[in-house]
Amino acid sequence: MFAPKFSHKPILTIAMAIALGGFCSTAFAQGVFEGSGEEDNSGCVGDGCGMEFNEVSNSTDDTQSDNANGVETVDENGVKTVVYGTDSTAQDSVAQDSTKAADSTKVTEFFDDEDTRANYVQENASEYRARKEGFSKSIQFGFRAGAGANMNFLGNHTDGWNVGFDLEAGAIAKLPIGNDFSVAAGLDFSYRTYSYEGDNDYSHNEASISEMLFQIPAFIQYAFDEDGFFLGLGANISLKMSGETEFKQTVDAKDKHYKDKRSNTMPTVGVELGSLLNIGYVINKNLQVDLRYVQNYTNLLDQDVIAESTLMKTKLFTSHVTLGVTLLL
Structure with missing residues (x-):
C-alpha cells in the first residue's frame, strides 16, 4: 500500500563520482591543457606525441620560410625556376647572375648586330676607365x-x-x-x-x-x-x-x-x-x-x-x- 521509499543519495553520489573522474582525466592527460602550447592530435597515442608533432610542425615552417626566400629565374624559353635554400651566398650568386642576364638582354635589345653591340660596350668601358682614372x-x-x-x-x-x-x-x-x-x-x-x-x-x-x-x-x-x-x-x-x-x-x-x-x-x-x-x-x-x-x-x-x-x-x-x-x- 505504501510506495517504497526512493532515495536520491545513491544517484547523486554516482553522478559526482563520474564528474570527478572526468575532471581528473582531463587535468592529467597528455593531450591539450592550458599553457602547454600543444594541439590535440587524435592520431597520437602515448607519451611524447605532442613533442613529435611539434618537430614536424617546425620542419614544415622552416621549409615554408625557405620557399618564401627562394630566387626565381626565367630562362630564354620562358621556363621559371625557383631556387630555395638557406645558404645566403648561393642565393646572392643566383640573384647576381639573374641581374646580369637581365641587363645583357636589355642591352642586346637595342642593337641589330653583334658588332654594334661590341662597339657600344667598348666605348662605355673607355668612358668608365677615363672617369675612374680621374x-x-x-x-x-x-x-x-x-x-x-x-x-x-x-x-x-x-x-x-x-x-x-x-x-x-x-x-x-x-x-x-x-x-x-x-x-x-x-x-x-x-x-x-x-x-x-x-x-x-x-x-x-x-x-x-x-x-x-x-x-x-x-x-x-x-x-x-x-x-x-x-x-x-x-x-x-x-x-x-x-x-x-x-x-x-x-x-x-x-x-x-x-x-x-x-x-x-x-x-x-x-x-x-x-x-x-x-x-x-x-x-x-x-x-x-x-x-x-x-x-x-x-x-x-x-x-x-x-x-x-x-x-x-x-x-x-x-x-x-x-x-x-x-x-x-
Whole structure:
C-alpha cells in the first residue's frame, strides 16, 4: 500500500563520482591543457606525441620560410625556376647572375648586330676607365729646355742693336680639350743678353744688357695629327728677377780724348708682355721639339730712369726665337 521509499543519495553520489573522474582525466592527460602550447592530435597515442608533432610542425615552417626566400629565374624559353635554400651566398650568386642576364638582354635589345653591340660596350668601358682614372690623369706634365736669339725689329732708334743670346728652361703642363686641341702653360727661367754699338758726332758707344727673369707662356695648341706637327698661339709674360747694364763711351774729339765706363745707367723694365707663336713636331707621346717665337710690345728700356742721353729716345720691342725640346712625363 505504501510506495517504497526512493532515495536520491545513491544517484547523486554516482553522478559526482563520474564528474570527478572526468575532471581528473582531463587535468592529467597528455593531450591539450592550458599553457602547454600543444594541439590535440587524435592520431597520437602515448607519451611524447605532442613533442613529435611539434618537430614536424617546425620542419614544415622552416621549409615554408625557405620557399618564401627562394630566387626565381626565367630562362630564354620562358621556363621559371625557383631556387630555395638557406645558404645566403648561393642565393646572392643566383640573384647576381639573374641581374646580369637581365641587363645583357636589355642591352642586346637595342642593337641589330653583334658588332654594334661590341662597339657600344667598348666605348662605355673607355668612358668608365677615363672617369675612374680621374681628371689629373688627363694632364701631362713635363720639362722644356731651349736656346735661341733675340732681335730688335720693332721700335724706334733700333739701329746699332745686335743679335742677343737667350737660354731658358722650365716646367710645362698640357691639358687636352679635344681630339685636336689642347691648352698648355709653363714656367720658365730665362737668361738674356743684349748688345749695342753705335757712333755719334763726338763719340763711339757700346752697351750691354744682361737679365735673369721668369717667363709664363700660355697658349692653345692645335695638332694636325696624333704624331706630327702642331701649332700654338698665345701670350707670354716676362718678370725680371735681376739685371745689369754697362755703357762704354770713347770720346775722340779735337780737344777731348778719353774712355768712360758706366754701370746700370740704362735700367730695363720689370714686366714685359708679348704674344707667342709655337710650331713643333711630336716625336712620340713623351718627346717633342718646337720653335717658339715671342714678340714683346713693352719697351725693354725704362725711359723714366734712363741716364744715357744717347739712348733716351730708343724704344726696343724685342723679338725672341728659341729652339726647344720638351719631355712629357
